[in-house]
Amino acid sequence: MPSAIELVLTRLAPALPSWRSVAGTNLAFGSIVDPESGTGRILCVVGAKTQALNNLEIVTGTGLGGRALALSRPTSVARYESARGITHHYDHAVRSENLVTAAAVPIVVDGRPRAVVYLCSTAELSLGDRWFDALDPLRRRLQHEILVEDAVHARLAQMATQVPPQSGPGAAELAAVVRELGDLSEELADPAVAARLELIRQRLGGGPSVRRGAVLPDGTQLTRREMQVLVEAARGHTNRQIAEHLGLLPNTVKSYLQDLMRKLGCANRVQAIAYARDAGWIG
Structure with missing residues (x-):
């Protein structure tokens, strides 16, 4: 560690x-x-x-x-x-x-x-x-990456030191751990550690991650960054707020939204968010 x-x-x-x-x-x-x-x-x-x-x-x-x-x-x-x-x-x-x-x-x-x-x-x-x-975008991005790394390594350290009860974790607890590992692997900047987390998640019964680039029926795939922008939009954030959270420029966020709406065949962000929710990509 x-x-x-x-x-x-x-x-x-x-x-x-x-x-x-x-x-x-x-x-x-x-x-x-x-x-x-x-x-x-x-x-x-x-x-x-x-x-x-x-x-x-x-x-x-x-x-x-x-x-x-x-x-x-x-x-x-x-x-x-x-x-x-x-x-x-x-x-x-x-x-x-x-x-x-x-x-x-x-x-x-x-x-x-x-x-x-x-x-x-x-x-x-x-x-x-x-x-x-x-x-400022560089500063925000670096702070976010360090925050995510802290969370990942703290969770891994906790999992390494915890002694599970003899009967093993309950289904609800195991499902919560699987979800948390999936969320952390999506946020993590280091691909090697992200891959390790994804393997652990699958070993715990999580199955392949659907959030690492959502795939449409025709094979078109949303990129990881497009999914991040879509998730932020679903939280009700403006383009400027999304840019601040992800360390991007507002115009770049606008471009990502236009690209993902084109891929989804949606006329606006509300339709895109509804599509993603119906597909189970976002909560």
Whole structure:
């Protein structure tokens, strides 16, 4: 079972190139917070020219990232070395990379800081609200992925330590576990762990999952993302709310809805939701 730090690292490291691209900065790196000590450590870096940042320990309240941790909100400085609102414990690493403008975005899950994403440039940049708004879908997506991973591994750990009664679990309890495993495997970003969960679910009598891409009578299949959008729509969420929950843009959500309605032969989302409910794809 991975540690809390390893769990976050597996989600954060692959996401850094996207953060760097959207931000338009030279450098992106991530500090992962130890849940016991509350101290961060830089464990993944994209775009660095030296090793100065690697494994750097970040104490809450110190430097830009430490300030973001203390405040639990994004913070930035136009010129790092002359900035007065932060301490300068890490200037040696900043100088090694010739960094000028820097921003730090904390990743907070269930009220606890789990990581900080740093975005830095070797030239002075103006970082306004629009710049931070463009990063928000990435932040929401990462927080959601970590939340799901937490739930999956907590459930697996619980199942591993539970001693079943001699008579075995009741039918209702077993059915509830099967449903929960199915829901978790659909949410999980890691395909390997998702596959393991699906096998466990089937061994418990769940049968093949119907939600991993709903299939129509003519063989047309809804993608996993289309199903996620449809489920959110069935909950009464607007396109903007769906976009926020799934880490997408509203126009992208609109495109997914149009595609799935075309596949289902439905004129609007109400008909699509009714079709999916009648087919047993959603509750």
